[in-house]
Amino acid sequence: MSPTELRTITPTLETQADEPYYQQVADEVALFEAAAARRLPVLLKGPTGCGKTRFVEYMAWRLQRPLVTVACHDDLTTADLVGRYLIAGEGTIWVDGPLTAAVRAGAICYLDEIVEARKDTTVVIHPLADSRRVLCVEKRGELVRAPESFMLVISYNPGYQSVLKEIKPSTRQRFVALDFDYPEAALEARIVAIEGGVEASVAQRLVKLGQLTRNLKGEGLDEGASTRLLVHAAQLIGAGMAPRTACTAAVARALSDDPEMTDTLDELVRAVF
Amino acid sequence: MSSSGPSSRLSAAQLEQRLDDALLASSSHRSVAKLARDLEYLPRERQDLVLHWAEVCTQTNAAIGDLVASLAPRALVLLDAAAFEAWVLAALDRYDRHGARAAMESLRDVAGFRAARDDTRDVALATVEGRLGRFVRGLSGRTLRIRAGAAAWTDTETIHLPARLGVLSDAGANRALYRAMTALLWAQARFGTFNADLEAAVDAWPQRERALAWLAALETVRLEACIARELPGLAREMAGLRGPWPSELTSVVDRLGAPSASVADSLALLSEYMAGEAHPPVLVHAGTLDPAAARRVRAQRIGRETEVLRHALGAWKAAPGRRPAESSSWEATLADDAGPAEFRIEGKLVALPEEARAAAQSLVQDLGEIPPEALAPAGPGAWKPTDRQGEGAHYVATRPPDHYYDEWDFHRNAHRRGWCHLYENDLPAGDAGFVREVSQRHAALIRRIRRRFEALRGEDRVLGRQLDGEELDVDAAVEAVCDRAAGSEPSSRLFARRVRCERSLAALFMVDMSGSTQGWVNDAEREALVMLCEAIETLGDAYAIYGFSGWTRTRCDIYRIKGFGERYGDAVRGRISAIAAKDYTRMGVAIRHLTRLLVAQPARHRLLVSLSDGRPDDFGDEYRGQYGVEDTRRALLEARAQGVRSYCVTIDRHGADYLRHMYGPARYTVLDDVRKLPLKLADIYRRMSS
Ligand SMILES: Nc1ncnc2c1ncn2[C@@H]1O[C@H](COP(=O)(O)OP(=O)(O)OP(=O)(O)O)[C@@H](O)[C@H]1O
Ligand SMILES: [Mg+2]
Numbered sequence: 001m002s003p004t005e006l007r008t009i010t011p012t013l014e015t016q017a018d019e020p021y022y023q024q025v026a027d028e029v030a031l032f033e034a035a036a037a038r039r040l041p042v043l044l045k046g047p048t049g050c051g052k053t054r055f056v057e058y059m060a061w062r063l064q065r066p067l068v069t070v071a072c073h074d075d076l077t078t079a080d081l082v083g084r085y086l087i088a089g090e091g092t093i094w095v096d097g098p099l100t101a102a103v104r105a106g107a108i109c110y111l112d113e114i115v116e117a118r119k120d121t122t123v124v125i126h127p128l129a130d131s132r133r134v135l136c137v138e139k140r141g142e143l144v145r146a147p148e149s150f151m152l153v154i155s156y157n158p159g160y161q162s163v164l165k166e167i168k169p170s171t172r173q174r175f176v177a178l179d180f181d182y183p184e185a186a187l188e189a190r191i192v193a194i195e196g197g198v199e200a201s202v203a204q205r206l207v208k209l210g211q212l213t214r215n216l217k218g219e220g221l222d223e224g225a226s227t228r229l230l231v232h233a234a235q236l237i238g239a240g241m242a243p244r245t246a247c248t249a250a251v252a253r254a255l256s257d258d259p260e261m262t263d264t265l266d267e268l269v270r271a272v273f
Numbered sequence: 274m275s276s277s278g279p280s281s282r283l284s285a286a287q288l289e290q291r292l293d294d295a296l297l298a299s300s301s302h303r304s305v306a307k308l309a310r311d312l313e314y315l316p317r318e319r320q321d322l323v324l325h326w327a328e329v330c331t332q333t334n335a336a337i338g339d340l341v342a343s344l345a346p347r348a349l350v351l352l353d354a355a356a357f358e359a360w361v362l363a364a365l366d367r368y369d370r371h372g373a374r375a376a377m378e379s380l381r382d383v384a385g386f387r388a389a390r391d392d393t394r395d396v397a398l399a400t401v402e403g404r405l406g407r408f409v410r411g412l413s414g415r416t417l418r419i420r421a422g423a424a425a426w427t428d429t430e431t432i433h434l435p436a437r438l439g440v441l442s443d444a445g446a447n448r449a450l451y452r453a454m455t456a457l458l459w460a461q462a463r464f465g466t467f468n469a470d471l472e473a474a475v476d477a478w479p480q481r482e483r484a485l486a487w488l489a490a491l492e493t494v495r496l497e498a499c500i501a502r503e504l505p506g507l508a509r510e511m512a513g514l515r516g517p518w519p520s521e522l523t524s525v526v527d528r529l530g531a532p533s534a535s536v537a538d539s540l541a542l543l544s545e546y547m548a549g550e551a552h553p554p555v556l557v558h559a560g561t562l563d564p565a566a567a568r569r570v571r572a573q574r575i576g577r578e579t580e581v582l583r584h585a586l587g588a589w590k591a592a593p594g595r596r597p598a599e600s601s602s603w604e605a606t607l608a609d610d611a612g613p614a615e616f617r618i619e620g621k622l623v624a625l626p627e628e629a630r631a632a633a634q635s636l637v638q639d640l641g642e643i644p645p646e647a648l649a650p651a652g653p654g655a656w657k658p659t660d661r662q663g664e665g666a667h668y669v670a671t672r673p674p675d676h677y678y679d680e681w682d683f684h685r686n687a688h689r690r691g692w693c694h695l696y697e698n699d700l701p702a703g704d705a706g707f708v709r710e711v712s713q714r715h716a717a718l719i720r721r722i723r724r725r726f727e728a729l730r731g732e733d734r735v736l737g738r739q740l741d742g743e744e745l746d747v748d749a750a751v752e753a754v755c756d757r758a759a760g761s762e763p764s765s766r767l768f769a770r771r772v773r774c775e776r777s778l779a780a781l782f783m784v785d786m787s788g789s790t791q792g793w794v795n796d797a798e799r800e801a802l803v804m805l806c807e808a809i810e811t812l813g814d815a816y817a818i819y820g821f822s823g824w825t826r827t828r829c830d831i832y833r834i835k836g837f838g839e840r841y842g843d844a845v846r847g848r849i850s851a852i853a854a855k856d857y858t859r860m861g862v863a864i865r866h867l868t869r870l871l872v873a874q875p876a877r878h879r880l881l882v883s884l885s886d887g888r889p890d891d892f893g894d895e896y897r898g899q900y901g902v903e904d905t906r907r908a909l910l911e912a913r914a915q916g917v918r919s920y921c922v923t924i925d926r927h928g929a930d931y932l933r934h935m936y937g938p939a940r941y942t943v944l945d946d947v948r949k950l951p952l953k954l955a956d957i958y959r960r961m962s963s
Contacts, residue, residue: 077743078743079743079744080743084742084743084744085745087745087750087753087767092745205505208503208504211414212411212412213411214414215410215411215412215413215414216407216410216411219407219410220407220910222913222914244506258937258938259937260403260404260407260934260937261407263404264404264407264408264411267404267408267411267452268408268411268412269506270506270507270510271408271412271456271504271506271507271510272504272505272506272507273505273506
């Protein structure tokens with residue numbers, strides 16, 4: 001049997017209809033579009049919760065391509081990405097994994113937190129991420145050639161200094177790298193206000209708090225508060241919680257378990273609100 | 274409480290009855306009768322209080338119960354209900370630790386207890402220093418040292434605060450006052466108190482001290498308003514602590530509170546006040562000013578940061594492929610306040626190194642802007658970091674150190690770069706007899722530990738008949754086909770999944786070889802290691818054992834006892850036998866070095882277990898005390914940031930309270946009895962690795 005004669009299920013992918021809210025920060029949109037035009041894969045680097053996922057969703061909408069997102073974890077196997085056989089009736093049926101589906105459909109495939117995945121998974125993305133642009137589906141003996149519109153995007157948080165969480169040079173050098181960071185105060189306040197549904201003045205104070213916690217990075221905190229945490233706090237405030245309570249829960253407790261550190265964070269919350 | 278019934282006062286007769294019950298009738302009848310009369314006129318809650326505690330104490334020790342009851346009437350004159358309880362609990366605590374005689378002594382000294390309790394509204398700077406340091410770090414993003422001194426003032430790099438505060442009525446308020454003082458001193462640097470020539474301004478007045486005090490008061494008004502704009506919560510707290518502004522200042526609150534107000538306004542108002550006779554008011558949270566010290570420190574810092582920034586810009590400009598941009602097109606802006614500075618060159622945002630951004634942020638805080646000279650890129654080599662290393666004691670080394678490590682100096686709140694000289698040594702093997710002897714003596718125990726460990730051993734296994742998996746389980750699939758053919762419902766568990774039981778763990782044991790371990794601690798360490806090795810061998814985990822000791826920062830020694838690659842053979846056994854007490858415990862550098870070894874191991878999880886006795890310590894006074902504690906804490910934090918989990922085992926019979934702070938970033942156990950070490954260690958390892 002040739003691969004195409006096998007019974008195969010490929011999930012159908014659709015493009016997002018509504019524009020996701022994304023606040024442009026620098027020239028990332030233009031860079032991404034240029035990379036897409038040249039069929040180059042993209043690596044998004046940046047701390048947690050700074051808008052990487054949101055950015056990819058927005059770009060997929062902008063380019064009108066379907067988006068397949070895979071959150072990588074340490075048990076993610078190649079089969080999880082590429083596909084596997086299932087039993088149906090008397091025979092077997094092949095189901096494409098998310099990566100294969102994305103390649104066939106010419107979608108954008110976003111592998112979130114790639115360093116979390118098992119090392120062997122990187123092997124399948126290498127031929128997709130260089131000029132060959134093919135996916136090797138070993139179990140079917142099939143080589144899927146990526147159409148023009150297929151694009152591979154991976155993300156990575158360089159903040160984890162652990163050697164376990166490092167991207168191999170052979171992987172990272174295949175990608176165009178875009179640096180992400182928390183946006184400057186005015187922009188971040190705008191994002192927090194819109195996403196969190198709070199007034200500008202509240203959003204500004206939340207961003208202020210975020211900056212104070214970022215000052216503590218490396219002084220007992222691994223990371224300061226992300227935009228995401230600030231949005232969470234804003235949402236709690238929007239739902240009627242008192243700002244101090246909201247920030248203690250959404251920011252201070254979320255950042256640390258060390259009692260000394262949470263004391264300090266609480267003090268900062270009380271200073272701002 | 275044991276009482277029920279009406280909440281009216283108990284009569285002497287009722288009290289007598291109750292006391293008899295409570296005191297197990299251990300006292301003579303006459304004394305109980307007298308006591309009942311003494312208690313008769315107390316309010317009911319007090320009567321219940323005394324009866325309750327007399328009964329509680331009697332259960333511990335009858336004599337103490339008696340004494341509590343008989344002292345109660347007098348004690349309740351001096352102590353309120355909460356203090357009374359604390360007085361009794363303190364005595365019970367002493368009983369637990371030191372016995373009945375000590376407890377009774379403590380009870381009799383009611384007046385002393387009361388005096389000590391009054392003192393508890395005092396707060397010592399030492400107890401809040403760390404917290405204040407983190408707080409200003411959060412506020413400023415720039416490191417400010419905290420030091421004890423006679424008064425509250427700042428030179429813009431160090432915040433001096435009184436060593437104790439007891440002005441307000443309770444400890445909580447005094448802690449808040451420390452926070453307010455710290456924030457106001459931070460604000461002096463942050464909101465430009467020193468951006469004018471204060472020395473000239475105050476020297477112009479014959480009553481220089483009065484002028485300085487007025488200026489400090491006026492600036493406090495202005496700075497509080499600045500704080501209120503950015504940190505309203507903190508400003509509310511400050512206002513609560515100081516109460517309403519004194520009448521002399523109410524007229525200037527509006528002017529100095531305007532967003533546009535600067536130190537120039539305070540100086541203008543100073544002239545008006547100095548023309549009058551009034552004395553400056555005392556503000557509880559305001560510090561004093563030392564313009565000369567601030568000018569010196571600030572000028573040095575501005576010079577330094579300017580050079581850092583110019584150097585970074587020079588390096589940026591010199592990078593290959595850069596088009597030379599006119600420095601007039603360089604522009605730096607500070608988003609709003611504590612946020613990072615942003616650089617634009619010809620309108621484009623550029624990313625400068627962390628250090629340069631910090632320098633820029635610091636300059637903006639000092640000057641309100643980045644001075645043009647700091648934006649003139651320096652030529653190559655124009656700047657060298659000044660070597661500020663001081664001199665420690667010297668040790669004549671026969672070879673250069675193998676590594677240099679940074680050390681955390683909590684006084685500076687910064688690392689001392691390359692401060693510790695580390696030497697790697699192989700521990701010369703002793704005779705393996707000790708190990709053989711231990712293995713024989715503890716054969717049964719070792720067998721038990723091994724069996725427990727075997728249960729942890731894992732291999733890659735394929736789990737069949739799963740709902741989901743990467744492969745088909747052929748057996749299950751065939752069965753399903755048959756089931757269907759036979760007309761029965763086939764199972765949907767048709768997959769095989771490979772589960773990883775591979776342990777992928779690297780553990781490093783770090784053994785204190787300081788002089789204080791001489792004797793039984795050292796023996797216990799060695800015994801514990803023998804059992805551990807026997808046990809871990811059954812698991813096949815990668816593990817290593819290193820000893821550490823040292824003599825000042827220029828001689829930090831690490832001894833290899835078992836490397837990761839090494840087999841647990843006679844050589845290792847010989848080295849375990851040879852573990853001996855040597856010099857001092859400079860712990861931070863050992864943690865840093867061993868973390869580095871661990872991180873190089875190709876394992877998924879990394880575990881650092883330290884064995885030590887008591888406080889980090891080194892020759893000379895420098896490392897002793899808080900310095901060593903803070904450095905160790907820091908090193909553990911750094912290890913965690915690199916993905917190393919630490920577990921600290923301390924043999925310390927004094928159960929000191931610094932441990933929680935020092936080992937905060939790690940898990941730890943304190944053993945009061947060294948004989949528990951061998952079992953404990955194997956147990957910790959088992960728990961941490963399963
Ligand atoms: N530029 C932005 N525009 C709009 N929303 C943003 C932006 N940046 C951050 N956010 C908000 O922050 C939240 C977190 O962002 P997102 O989930 O994209 O983070 P991430 O970088 O993918 O984080 P992680 O690395 O943890 O996956 C978003 O849900 C959104 O509310
Ligand atoms: Mg994401």
